[in-house]
Amino acid sequence: MVAEFVIVGGGGYGCAVAYHLALRGHSVVVLEAEEIAAAASGGVGKRGVRANRRDLRELPLMREAYALWPNLADELGGDTGYVRTGSLSVIEKDVVGSRGGLVAAGSRAWTQSRFGVPTEVWTGEQVREAVPQISDDVRGALYAPLDGVAAQHATTLAYARAAKARGASLHEGARVAELHPGRPGRRACVVTDDGRAYEAERGILLAANAGVPGLVSAGFGLELPAWTVYPQVVLLRPERPVELPHLLGHDSRVLSVKTLPDGVVQLSGGWRGRLDPATGGSEPVEEHVTGNIAQLEAVLPHAGRFERLSVHVASPECATVDQIPFIDPVPGADGFYFATGWTGHGWALLPAASRAIARMLLDGELPPELTPFSLTRLP
Template sequence: MSSYQHVVIGGGVHGCAAAYHLARSGRSVVLLEAATLASAASGGFGKRGVRGNKRDLRELPLLRRAYTLWPGLSDLLGADVGYERTGGVNLIERPATGLRGGLVAARAHAQVQSALGVPTEVIDRERVLDLLPEVTDAVVGGLHAPLDGMGDQTATTRAYAAAAQRFGAVVVEGARVTRLERDGAVVRAVICDDGERYEVGESVLVAANAGAAPLVERELGVALPLWTIYPQALRIRPPGTSPARLLVGHDSRTVSLKTVEDGVVMVSGGWQGRPGSDGSGEVLEDQVEGNLREAGAVFPALAAAELLEASAARPESCAQDQIPIIDVVPGTANVLVAAGWTGHGFAIAPAVAEELSGWMLSGRRPPALAPFAVDRFVERVGT
């Protein structure tokens, strides 16, 4: 039996980053990871985008802070997190895309994003060609966010964990949580499948991503409106140099592209796998083919690219309104949950960790996390 002020459940980037800030503040912290660090959504090949362009407006205050943190994160943590500020472009092919996209909406998007801390400019086709000379003739313009970039999700997660340990945090891998022992509204202990018991002095953070909602429902009786998805990612090698010199997204196509190493292009953007028999995901051939078609439609040179790897192995939790839940679990006094990242939580992780650890230390919800309260899904009578 061990006792800690704070118990963090989940060894992904959000759990490790929160543990780092708590330990750096002088608190006793244990981080419990069911498998190994970065073994789920915070791992895998390639890099993840640090993207403000076309991000949900409720996340932009966190992204604005993250923009300032990423360039110095390797020095802060004492390890290379693979961060690159490449800039990003959201390509536009159509005059209008539904009610929210197309060239007609570009100026408004740029105006609002810039006002909220994500400098953005509308660029015409000529400027797009300056940045991406091999792009399809169908592109008529784009939204350019010069502060966007990418980072190595596995390296970042492990760097946070190692830095947390240097400040005294205990990291336990292979520690699958099976019970949360309650005394009324307070969780007093966290118990793992090996029988190890971790007594809780102050608070528990459930940051186990796809594992968070099942644990919270089973042990605390609260059903969070989250579900599990299996995002697909591909590694392809173009016949020549990579045409994706920036972080590339698209206004109307389901595709995103980035060059990750040695000219290899990582292709993703919303295509999904399916659950496999071992709890991870597996790819679907039609989804791989669809993603490759979209990549080739944006950059014709990629139509002849060699597929090196396809994976949908890493589960992710998805929220009903596509932004995370970060809140005290209803009916408890000392359990916070951070989940439902919907495939875009990596970019804001450094800023979320600052705010979330501050909440755990002070007991006060920071304004930047207010949009992610669980009660946004509950009718407020009389308001």
């Protein structure tokens, strides 16, 4: 089969880039090993659309994403579950190393605001007024009113349907096993594990998240300084209802909290499951689950104990050595591009980054807004 563009991976990025290409009238095929939104862009709960405390190199894209999220459901003609809640990153300590604490809050707020991420420094009293169950140890917070949450599974399906409606062809159960770069007289192509070949006239995007390092290593001998993590999400029911209108993060504790319907609390933010070598899948680590819940109970002590409802660690995510993604033409592999290494925070950037990645495929080179994510930043 031949198309102008082939995309490997049917998560948020694969589907959104396919949408942008199909919207401009280009032929595009998406190959997804399992089903659309099977991995990091699916699963329970919601994802944070958060710029607060994000790596500064990602803030220009975040500013663009802020403008796109509110109208995305209308644009795609499908639900995104997007809600602009604002986010609070609460602070308990005066100083946290050389990167945090009350001492750093003003500088962080100033810088974020200059990047187009309006940020206020709140006092402990302001935080307690907004979140009555918060610990008395909380002494302040960074508040970013334009942050929010979105439903990852619904949004990915909305992109997939919108891409399909504009002519994109999406194949589920199509696991790519081989990559062949273009050569004079031969188009770049991928081959699935059941032997089907897909050729691209213009470009092949590897958007397979944690699958990308293995594919480029086997295909081109390229070793990316990146690895797989299994982000942990725990759903809980508090003893007393939590009033939490905002996304909640923390300056020095590893936690991120969202409220879901029916009083359920979604807890995540940096704790991980692990690979089970026997099955090749992932499994929860009990100390990480109890550790995460202990952090939550320390930050929201007035909500009482939290009853554990379920633990989820099934979705692999590619993390990079400097914690921001790799987006680039693949060096030395004509016709191939990758977008991976989201390091646990790729979701919020999706509407803006996917548009820029589509531009990269159309122009055959990295657009200026993606230069911070080029592999050339490394020696």
